[in-house]
Amino acid sequence: KAGVTQTPRYLIKTRGQQVTLSCSPxxxxxxxxxxxQTPGQGLQFLFEYFSETQRNxxxxxxxxxxxxxxxxxxxxxxxxxxLGDSALYLCASSLGQGIHGYTFGSGTRLTVV
Amino acid sequence: xxxxxxxxxxxxxxKGGISIINCAYENTAFDYFPWYxxxxxxxxALLIAxxxxxxxxxxxxxxxxxxKSAKQFSLHIMDSQPGDSATYFCTPSGNTPLVFGKGTRxxxxx
Numbered sequence: 001k002a003g004v005t006q007t008p009r010y011l012i013k014t015r016g017q018q019v020t021l022s023c024s025p026x027x028x029x030x031x032x033x034x035x036x037q038t039p040g041q042g043l044q045f046l047f048e049y050f051s052e053t054q055r056n057x058x059x060x061x062x063x064x065x066x067x068x069x070x071x072x073x074x075x076x077x078x079x080x081x082x083l084g085d086s087a088l089y090l091c092a093s094s095l096g097q098g099i100h101g102y103t104f105g106s107g108t109r110l111t112v113v
Numbered sequence: 114x115x116x117x118x119x120x121x122x123x124x125x126x127x128k129g130g131i132s133i134i135n136c137a138y139e140n141t142a143f144d145y146f147p148w149y150x151x152x153x154x155x156x157x158a159l160l161i162a163x164x165x166x167x168x169x170x171x172x173x174x175x176x177x178x179x180x181k182s183a184k185q186f187s188l189h190i191m192d193s194q195p196g197d198s199a200t201y202f203c204t205p206s207g208n209t210p211l212v213f214g215k216g217t218r219x220x221x222x223x
Contacts, residue, residue: 004156033210033211035211035213042213042214042215042216043157043202043213043216044213045210045211045212045213048210056209056210058210090156090157092156092211101147101159101162102159102211103158103159104149104156104157104158105156106154106155106156107155107156
């Protein structure tokens with residue numbers, strides 16, 4: 001079966017711009033989580049959605065936002081990009097929170113210049 | 114993020130040797146203890162997981178040992194192979210988002 005699909009795979013943006021990343025979960029998975037991975041901070045939790053509702057949010061500024069659609073696909077948006085937002089953004093889906101294990105996509109590599 | 118402490122940060126093991134990675138956690142509400150494996154350019158992938166009602170679980174060359182009273186669990190890779198070279202993360206969870214440790218970069222050399 002198809003895995004978690006993230007688009008685009010690579011993105012280069014300029015400081016001050018905004019960006020939208022997309023995640024299509026495994027069919028039947030209703031929980032989608034987003035993570036930011038950087039060499040310095042490692043993997044940090046951004047937010048989690050379940051059935052179109054945000055269930056948890058990490059410690060990131062309000063410039064980071066997300067949403068989930070009725071088909072469980074999710075998007076995250078980063079506004080007013082900063083150089084420090086350069087990272088690998090990973091999406092993970094699961095049947096439910098935590099217990100069922102998560103399947104990660106290959107990520108979107110965002111570079112802010 | 115300080116809820117999970119993983120050690121060592123990096124590990125070099127000879128091919129055929131045993132790799133051991135440790136994880137200590139603080140939140141006693143955690144009830145699912147997985148290890149994820151990540152190769153460069155890829156997202157993490159679930160490798161093996163254990164629930165707190167057992168002390169050990171083995172899947173092929175990979176074994177999790179769990180010590181509930183010490184709030185620690187470890188990953189043992191027997192007969193380590195160069196293809197095992199990756200970054201490993203312990204991610205204890207419960208009714209909470211995954212909490213990642215800093216990761217352990219394993220290099221298996223021939």
